[in-house]
Amino acid sequence: MRRLFWLGIGLAVGVLVVRKATRAAQAYTPAGIAGGLSESAGGLVESVRAFVDDVRISMAEREQEIHEAFARGEAYEDEFAELREDPRIGDREIFPEEHQR
Numbered sequence: 114m115r116r117l118f119w120l121g122i123g124l125a126v127g128v129l130v131v132r133k134a135t136r137a138a139q140a141y142t143p144a145g146i147a148g149g150l151s152e153s154a155g156g157l158v159e160s161v162r163a164f165v166d167d168v169r170i171s172m173a174e175r176e177q178e179i180h181e182a183f184a185r186g187e188a189y190e191d192e193f194a195e196l197r198e199d200p201r202i203g204d205r206e207i208f209p210e211e212h213q214r
Contacts, residue, residue, distance in 0.1 A: 139145045182188075 140149065182190075
């Protein structure tokens with residue numbers, strides 16, 4: 114009876130090892146590599162799509178805030194106006210090649 118028990122354990126472990134090795138070998142075949150790349154590319158595309166959606170939502174919220182302030186007659190508060198008006202800074206950091214002529 115003990116031999117039969119250990120034979121069963123050995124068979125079960127052997128089957129698990131063979132299945133795991135087969136999966137690992139499949140991952141390194143051309144089809145497996147292509148599948149992995151497509152999954153990675155799909156994840157990247159989905160991440161970029163989520164980022165773009167977040168940016169669009171934030172832009173719409175900010176635009177709504179500006180429209181509401183305008184409707185109330187409040188001045189638009191431009192946080193970067195002072196930096197753009199400063200002749201020492203201006204747009205040099207944005208367009209450095211234009212200021213070197």
